[in-house]
Amino acid sequence: xxxxxxxxxxxxxxxxxxxxxxxxxxxxxxxxxxxxxxxxxxxxxxxxxxxxxxxxxxxxxxxxxxxxxxxxxxxxxxxxxxxxxxxxxxxxxxxxxxxxxxxxxxxxxxx
Numbered sequence: 001x002x003x004x005x006x007x008x009x010x011x012x013x014x015x016x017x018x019x020x021x022x023x024x025x026x027x028x029x030x031x032x033x034x035x036x037x038x039x040x041x042x043x044x045x046x047x048x049x050x051x052x053x054x055x056x057x058x059x060x061x062x063x064x065x066x067x068x069x070x071x072x073x074x075x076x077x078x079x080x081x082x083x084x085x086x087x088x089x090x091x092x093x094x095x096x097x098x099x100x101x102x103x104x105x106x107x108x109x110x111x
Contacts, residue, residue, distance in 0.1 A: 018061050020046040031062060
């Protein structure tokens, strides 16, 4: 059996809900599988709610069903929005530091 056959076979039977990589455990590896398949219609094992597209609803399903043993592991997976906020904050800090540096250099040359 090929790995894709194994994954498709894992869709049947007692596979846990939101087990998007078919390893019989719901954890951060399933988040990675979901993220890789986001927006696709040809990735059925990451379509947790079975609406024929891997979308944000499947992410919500994963977050709700992540096992208690993987709770600490799941906490390490950042929310997509948090990553955006982090990038904006880093850009603001970089720009502020650059302006401050330029002002100090102009001030030094003025004397």
